[in-house]
Amino acid sequence: MTTAPGCIVDLFAGPGGWSEGLRALGLRDVGIENDPAACATRVAAGHTTIRADVAAYPTAPLRGKVSGLIASPPCQTFSAAGLRAGNDDMDLCHQGLDDIARGNDTRAALRAACADPRSLLVVEPLRYALDLRPDWIALEEVPAVMPVFEHIAHLLGRAGYSTWVGVLNAADFGLAQTRRRAFLLASRTRPALPPEPTHAKVPQWDLFGVRLAPWVSMADALVLPPGVKVNTRGERSTDEKGRTAGGNEFSADAPSNALTGRARSWKLRSGQGWKLPTGKPAGGVERYERAISEPSFTITGSANRCKWVKDGVEERNLTLTEAAILQSFPARYPWVGSRTKQFEQVGNVVPPLLASAALRPLVPGALEVAA
Numbered sequence: 001m002t003t004a005p006g007c008i009v010d011l012f013a014g015p016g017g018w019s020e021g022l023r024a025l026g027l028r029d030v031g032i033e034n035d036p037a038a039c040a041t042r043v044a045a046g047h048t049t050i051r052a053d054v055a056a057y058p059t060a061p062l063r064g065k066v067s068g069l070i071a072s073p074p075c076q077t078f079s080a081a082g083l084r085a086g087n088d089d090m091d092l093c094h095q096g097l098d099d100i101a102r103g104n105d106t107r108a109a110l111r112a113a114c115a116d117p118r119s120l121l122v123v124e125p126l127r128y129a130l131d132l133r134p135d136w137i138a139l140e141e142v143p144a145v146m147p148v149f150e151h152i153a154h155l156l157g158r159a160g161y162s163t164w165v166g167v168l169n170a171a172d173f174g175l176a177q178t179r180r181r182a183f184l185l186a187s188r189t190r191p192a193l194p195p196e197p198t199h200a201k202v203p204q205w206d207l208f209g210v211r212l213a214p215w216v217s218m219a220d221a222l223v224l225p226p227g228v229k230v231n232t233r234g235e236r237s238t239d240e241k242g243r244t245a246g247g248n249e250f251s252a253d254a255p256s257n258a259l260t261g262r263a264r265s266w267k268l269r270s271g272q273g274w275k276l277p278t279g280k281p282a283g284g285v286e287r288y289e290r291a292i293s294e295p296s297f298t299i300t301g302s303a304n305r306c307k308w309v310k311d312g313v314e315e316r317n318l319t320l321t322e323a324a325i326l327q328s329f330p331a332r333y334p335w336v337g338s339r340t341k342q343f344e345q346v347g348n349v350v351p352p353l354l355a356s357a358a359l360r361p362l363v364p365g366a367l368e369v370a371a
Contacts, residue, residue, distance in 0.1 A: 008068035009132075011054045011125060015041040015345040018070045018138075020329065021355025025366040029070065032057055037337030038345055044334035054124050055107065059131035068363060069134040071125040072350050074118050075142045089119035093148055096123040100130065101155045126152050129186075130159060136192075136362050139184040140350050143167050149184040161186040164194050171295045172197035173357040174213075176221035177326050179298045181350070185362050195357040218268060218292045221325055266292040268318060271305030296326050301347035304339065320346065328353035 010018050013031025015038045022029050030048045033039050042049040050057075092110045099106045100123060107127075111120045125139050137156070139149060146165065153163035163186045170179040173195065185192045200212040270288045289309070290296050306318035320342055321331055328351045335342040360366045 006067040007065060008070065009062065009066050009128070009134075011069070011071035011128060012073050012121070013042065013047075013049065013070075014038050014072065014349045015335065016045050016047045016333075017327075017329075017349035017352055018072065018140075018355045019045070019047040020333075020352035021350070021359060024352065024356045025359060025363065027363065027366065029068075037341040040336035041334060041345060044336055055121060059128055062128075062132055066132045067135045069125065069128055069132065069137045070139075071128070071137075072140045073121045073124065073145075075145070075348070076118065087144070089114040089116060090147065093119060093122055094151055096120055097126055097148070097151050097155060100127050101158075122148050126155060129156060133159075133188070135187065135189050135364070137161070137184070137186040138358055138362060140355075140358070141182050143180055143182045146182045149182055153184055153186065156186050161188055162190070162192040164192040166194055168194070168354065168358065170351055170354045171201070171215045172199050173354055174199055174216055175295070175326070175328050175351055175353050176216040176218050177296045177299055177351070178215075179351065179354070181354070183358055185358065187362060189364070190362075193361050195361055198357075215295050217294055218290070218296050218326065222292075222322055265310050267309045268292065268296055269307045269309045269314065270297060271302070271307055271317075299323050299326050299347050301344040303347050304343040323347070327351045 008022065008027065008029040010029040010031040013019065013029070013033040014035075016031070019029050019031060019042065028048065030050065031042055032050045032052050032054050033042065034051060034053050036051070039049050039051045092114055096107060096110045099110075105127075107120060107123065111117045114120055122141070122145060125137070129137055139152070141149065146167070149165045153165045156163050163184065165182070165184050167180055167182050170177050170181070183194075185194070197212060199215050201215050203214045204212050267289045288297075303318055303323040304320075306323075307314040308316050308318065320335060320339070323343065323346045324333055324335070325331055327346055327349065329346070335345060337345070
């Protein structure tokens, strides 16, 4: 691999959430991703991609060439929508971080001891950071990973970085979704600060006399452009073997207008239909239903089971295009893979609008470009 000096490397790059966020700031990244469908989506969207296992990829060829490091390690083992095996592996993750900071690579042994080997992927960003010493770092994960992020921030602070760790709500930055995610921002060249919210649940003025806009509703976001086609089973798509998904295809123009025009009676219902051992619904504090006049609940990889409900009657599934828009992707973003893989990509990716917000105060030049 050849990288230009000062390039941005995106670990676990997925289908391009961070990449789209950077693109909005006039910047580009090189994404390292192992999933073939996500790689194909990235390539179709015009994002530079290396298909490789982040944990096995060598850092030596990148030294002296990387100015920014981004990572969203797989969250399934820690997510409230999963089995949370990562909670059982948390001590092993902390041990892995301390070992890496001491220059002792014990990842293989720790991975073998994990209830879910994917849990240990959360230590990979520290390995890259300490080997490459980029000017700035941005990490994103589900809130359950906050203890790991705080540990990483402590170790980065000892290495000369200013750090900030916290949870951001996507609705506070203009998304039609109350998605909450943990972020770690770090810089060697400037103070690491959280982004300033642009929206609020109740419109208000901030400390600087700037009015915060109200949260964006699903009705506001889902005004689809002309010509978009949706399918009653999600989307008409072709998988890796060339097979086409079934379902009835129709234009989104009229259904979109119908949804937004009758906002008082339409709701989006989570289709997960199961609960955690605690008795709470999957997704933690997220509600099972939201009125279209509100932001959506967190869009996950199971969004293909979400339903539009009118007057208590389930009318049709949430489409892939609608799920992608609620994640702040363009309506025509070129998702590749089977219907299931496409929804997984949409649900597991960092929303581009939230990525841009997190990067804007961190990345040199981003403020000027965004303005």
